[in-house]
Amino acid sequence: MTLSIIIPAYNEEEVIEQFHARLASVMAQLGMRWEAIYVNDGSRDRTLPILTALHERDPRAAVLNLSRNFGKEIAMTAGLDHARGDAVIVIDADLQDPPELIPALVAGWQEGFDVVYAQRRERQGESWLKRATAHAFYRVMQRIGGSVRLPQDTGDFRLMSRRACDALLQLRERHRFMKGLFAWIGFPTKPVLYDRDPRAAGTSKWNYWKLWNLSLEGITSFTVVPLKVATYLGLLVAVFATLYGGLIVVRTLIFGNPVPGYPSLMAVVLFLGGVQLMTLGIIGEYLGRIFNETKGRPLYLVERHLQSGLQVSGKAAPASLVA
CATH class of the missing domain: 1.10.287 (Helix Hairpins)
Structure with a gap:
C-alpha cells in the first residue's frame, strides 16, 4: 500500500524544511511506502530552490512546478493529477494542519472509508473575526447546498482512496471550489477531530478580500x-x-x-x-x-516535474506537461 501526499506551496520558504522533517518522522513511524508531491504555485521567494534541494536529498519528495501562480484550488488539482498512491492526502505546508494526524486518517481509510477528513475542533492563532466569518460561511453553505452537504469546519486536509481521487479528477471545471467538489463525489466518509495550530512560520496568504472572493466562488460554483x-x-x-x-x-x-x-x-x-x-x-x-x-483552456501548465522515486506497478506519472 502506497500513500501520495499533496502539498501546495506558495511562498513557504520559511516552513518547508520543518514541514518535511515532521512529515518524514510521522511516515517513518507509520511504516508505509509514500511520496510527497510539493506543488510550487508560482512562488516568488526561495521556495522552488529549497524544494529542488529537498528532492535531491530525499527521493521520496517530488516537485511539480507550475508555470505561474494559478491559485491553491488549481495547485491541489495538479498534485492530485500526478499522485500515484493507493490513497492520497492533501495537506497545507504551513503546519496549521499537523502531519501527526495522518495515522488517524490512514486508520479511517483502513476501516473502509473512502474519504477521511480532518474536522477542526479549535482554530488557534486566528482572529475572532476570521473564526466568526468561517463559522457563518460553513453554516450558509450547508443550508443552500441542497443534497450535497458541506462538512462543518472542514478544510482541505483529508485522505481520499484511489477510487475517490479518480472520481474527483473527472470534474474538470475551471472555477474550482475544492471543498464543494470533495463533498459532491460522495463515497463513505469519516471525520477525524483535531485542534488546528497557528502557522509555524511566515504569514497567511489569505487576506479578507481573498476569503470573500473564495466565498463567492464557493456559493456560485456550488449552488444556483x-x-x-x-x-x-x-x-x-x-x-x-x-x-x-x-x-x-x-x-x-x-x-x-x-x-x-x-x-x-x-x-x-x-x-x-x-x-x-x-x-x-x-x-x-x-x-x-x-x-x-x-x-476550454487547460487548468494549469507545468514548468517542470521532478518525479519521486516511488515505484507503483501499473501507475505512471502523467507524461503531458499540460492538464
Missing part, C-alpha cells in the same frame, strides 16, 4: 440559490409596486391628486435601481463562469 433569490426579490418588488400603485389610485379617487413628494420618489427610484444592479451582478457572476468554461 443566488439566482433564485434574485428572482424572488424581483417578484417581491413587483408585488409591492402593484400594491403601492393601487393605493395611489384609491387615494387619488378619494382625496384628489396631490403632488407627490420628491424624497419618496427618489427613495423608490434608488431602491429599484439598487435591486436591478444587484440582480445584474448576480447574473454577471454566473455568466462570467460560463464564459471561462467555454474557452
Whole structure:
C-alpha cells in the first residue's frame, strides 16, 4: 500500500524544511511506502530552490512546478493529477494542519472509508473575526447546498482512496471550489477531530478580500440559490409596486391628486435601481463562469516535474506537461 501526499506551496520558504522533517518522522513511524508531491504555485521567494534541494536529498519528495501562480484550488488539482498512491492526502505546508494526524486518517481509510477528513475542533492563532466569518460561511453553505452537504469546519486536509481521487479528477471545471467538489463525489466518509495550530512560520496568504472572493466562488460554483433569490426579490418588488400603485389610485379617487413628494420618489427610484444592479451582478457572476468554461483552456501548465522515486506497478506519472 502506497500513500501520495499533496502539498501546495506558495511562498513557504520559511516552513518547508520543518514541514518535511515532521512529515518524514510521522511516515517513518507509520511504516508505509509514500511520496510527497510539493506543488510550487508560482512562488516568488526561495521556495522552488529549497524544494529542488529537498528532492535531491530525499527521493521520496517530488516537485511539480507550475508555470505561474494559478491559485491553491488549481495547485491541489495538479498534485492530485500526478499522485500515484493507493490513497492520497492533501495537506497545507504551513503546519496549521499537523502531519501527526495522518495515522488517524490512514486508520479511517483502513476501516473502509473512502474519504477521511480532518474536522477542526479549535482554530488557534486566528482572529475572532476570521473564526466568526468561517463559522457563518460553513453554516450558509450547508443550508443552500441542497443534497450535497458541506462538512462543518472542514478544510482541505483529508485522505481520499484511489477510487475517490479518480472520481474527483473527472470534474474538470475551471472555477474550482475544492471543498464543494470533495463533498459532491460522495463515497463513505469519516471525520477525524483535531485542534488546528497557528502557522509555524511566515504569514497567511489569505487576506479578507481573498476569503470573500473564495466565498463567492464557493456559493456560485456550488449552488444556483443566488439566482433564485434574485428572482424572488424581483417578484417581491413587483408585488409591492402593484400594491403601492393601487393605493395611489384609491387615494387619488378619494382625496384628489396631490403632488407627490420628491424624497419618496427618489427613495423608490434608488431602491429599484439598487435591486436591478444587484440582480445584474448576480447574473454577471454566473455568466462570467460560463464564459471561462467555454474557452476550454487547460487548468494549469507545468514548468517542470521532478518525479519521486516511488515505484507503483501499473501507475505512471502523467507524461503531458499540460492538464
